[in-house]
Amino acid sequence: MREPVVVSGAILSVAGLSAGYVGEDVIYDIGFEVDEGEAVTIIGSNGAGKSTLFRAIMSMLTPSAGTVRFDGSDITGLATHRIARLGLAYVPAERHLFPQMSVTENLLLGAFPDRPDPAIQDSVFDVFPRLAERKTQDAGTLSGGEQQMLAVGRALMSKPSLLLLDEPTTGLAPLLAAEAYKALARLRDDGLTLVVAEQQVPLALELASRGYVIDHGRFGLSGPSEELAGNPEVQRAYLGVA
Amino acid sequence: MKSALLDGIVLGLQYGLLGVGLTLIYGLTGVLNLAHGQIAVLGAVVVSLLMGTGLPAVPAILAGLAVSGAVLLALDLSVMRVVYRQEGETRILLGLLLMLGVGFMIDGFLAWRYPIEQLGLRIGGDPISILGVRMSTGSLLASAITIVTGLVLVAFFRLTSLGRGVRSVIQDEMGARLCGVNPAFVRTFVFGLSGVLAGLVAVTRSMTGPIGANNTISFTVLALIVAVVGGLGSVSGAFLAGVLLGVVDRLSSFYIGTYITTIILLVCAALTIVAKPSGLLGRPST
Numbered sequence: 001m002r003e004p005v006v007v008s009g010a011i012l013s014v015a016g017l018s019a020g021y022v023g024e025d026v027i028y029d030i031g032f033e034v035d036e037g038e039a040v041t042i043i044g045s046n047g048a049g050k051s052t053l054f055r056a057i058m059s060m061l062t063p064s065a066g067t068v069r070f071d072g073s074d075i076t077g078l079a080t081h082r083i084a085r086l087g088l089a090y091v092p093a094e095r096h097l098f099p100q101m102s103v104t105e106n107l108l109l110g111a112f113p114d115r116p117d118p119a120i121q122d123s124v125f126d127v128f129p130r131l132a133e134r135k136t137q138d139a140g141t142l143s144g145g146e147q148q149m150l151a152v153g154r155a156l157m158s159k160p161s162l163l164l165l166d167e168p169t170t171g172l173a174p175l176l177a178a179e180a181y182k183a184l185a186r187l188r189d190d191g192l193t194l195v196v197a198e199q200q201v202p203l204a205l206e207l208a209s210r211g212y213v214i215d216h217g218r219f220g221l222s223g224p225s226e227e228l229a230g231n232p233e234v235q236r237a238y239l240g241v242a
Numbered sequence: 243m244k245s246a247l248l249d250g251i252v253l254g255l256q257y258g259l260l261g262v263g264l265t266l267i268y269g270l271t272g273v274l275n276l277a278h279g280q281i282a283v284l285g286a287v288v289v290s291l292l293m294g295t296g297l298p299a300v301p302a303i304l305a306g307l308a309v310s311g312a313v314l315l316a317l318d319l320s321v322m323r324v325v326y327r328q329e330g331e332t333r334i335l336l337g338l339l340l341m342l343g344v345g346f347m348i349d350g351f352l353a354w355r356y357p358i359e360q361l362g363l364r365i366g367g368d369p370i371s372i373l374g375v376r377m378s379t380g381s382l383l384a385s386a387i388t389i390v391t392g393l394v395l396v397a398f399f400r401l402t403s404l405g406r407g408v409r410s411v412i413q414d415e416m417g418a419r420l421c422g423v424n425p426a427f428v429r430t431f432v433f434g435l436s437g438v439l440a441g442l443v444a445v446t447r448s449m450t451g452p453i454g455a456n457n458t459i460s461f462t463v464l465a466l467i468v469a470v471v472g473g474l475g476s477v478s479g480a481f482l483a484g485v486l487l488g489v490v491d492r493l494s495s496f497y498i499g500t501y502i503t504t505i506i507l508l509v510c511a512a513l514t515i516v517a518k519p520s521g522l523l524g525r526p527s528t
Contacts, residue, residue: 058420060419089420095417108403
């Protein structure tokens with residue numbers, strides 16, 4: 001077990017963030033904070049604005065209002081590659097792997113521009129042994145589950161202090177989805193700070209200690225995971241409880 | 243027959259080097275550099291002028307390569323910025339027109355100031371016999387330089403962090419950004435590299451015959467054909483295509499006639515587009 005971390009302010013704090021596409025906002029006035037070592041989930045249905053929120057945090061689109069602070073500094077509007085180099089890693093639902101490069105080369109690029117750390121690579125292979133078996137295979141030839149592992153593994157290569165994951169179970173069969181979450185739980189237990197956006201609400205609430213519900217681009221309910229899991233509204237909308 | 247084959251390989255290596263510079267820029271940015279041959283010859287003319295002032299060959303060549311590289315570097319940092327802001331077909335068309343304009347400007351400049359300036363590097367030494375065919379030292383040196391350059395390029399793209407960074411942008415620009423790769427820097431670097439490679443091919447070709455203002459357009463056309471056959475964006479594909487096309491070129495001019503070779507090469511490119519649009523190796527593996 002790790003010693004409890006002395007928190008000197010949140011590692012990520014988002015305030016008043018609004019963003020969208022072609023002049024029309026999709027998310028409105030989003031505010032939340034994440035402390036070091038925490039696992040937080042953002043739950044919402046398809047099109048609720050989860051991906052837009054992450055894209056705005058990563059400067060993949062320009063927010064129309066609000067600020068994003070990471071590790072004490074304002075990163076609003078900073079170029080995406082600079083944000084990535086600061087230690088804020090993002091695994092999009094579409095994964096954005098390099099299909100004609102081997103598993104190993106994809107992992108090496110995760111460490112760009114630094115020299116890849118063999119110890120980190122070993123720990124990635126430790127969490128995802130399947131990747132070690134497929135080292136020389138092109139990323140484009142991997143199965144969906146393996147591609148997801150590679151996307152997370154590539155993000156880990158940069159030794160991130162915060163990992164944003166957008167629907168890590170997209171396109172995965174239920175058994176593989178549960179397996180993916182087992183790996184994420186392991187990373188969480190190793191002390192990695194996680195923010196997971198998810199439609200698979202039971203898995204996400206089990207992983208995270210607390211969560212936010214996003215609906216039509218706005219944050220609504222929030223609270224500890226058990227509380228959200230017990231909330232009748234959440235049960236009706238996301239947990240399939242009648 | 244045997245000598246035509248060897249000649250074809252020698253020529254083909256040059257074609258490969260010509261295609262590489264064009265293919266890299268296209269694979270990365272979608273800009274078809276229709277000034278590639280002009281930029282190559284510009285470098286050769288600079289080398290010739292400097293050697294005319296008494297400068298030894300090696301520093302003159304380095305300066306010529308630097309000029310070719312600098313022209314593309316400057317374009318990337320200035321007008322190309324407008325092109326990069328566009329997407330899809332608009333980007334391809336705008337880039338193509340812009341580079342066509344640059345090509346015309348260089349052609350005009352050469353015709354105006356240096357219409358008869360030619361670089362012809364005479365490499366001393368007696369011909370060397372290879373497989374019973376007497377090869378000039380010039381064509382052997384040109385081939386050696388080209389092979390070494392090709393190997394260095396392949397190693398660079400496979401083994402170095404920056405090389406992998408370039409390939410990552412070619413394959414998935416957003417993925418590259420998320421890994422911390424700066425696509426703007428990669429583009430600037432590849433434009434500079436492509437210019438230097440263009441200058442280099444003009445220099446190595448001048449080891450077998452003089453290179454001047456009348457070579458610009460044929461260089462651009464050949465680079466385009468090689469890049470299409472090799473697969474746009476692929477370094478190893480460009481060299482493979484170059485050698486194949488070089489052999490086709492020499493054999494067809496040996497058996498049919500020189501007048502027909504360019505047509506045959508164009509047919510090869512057209513057939514590739516129809517049969518295997520992604521090129522010989524079928525993927526932009528670089």
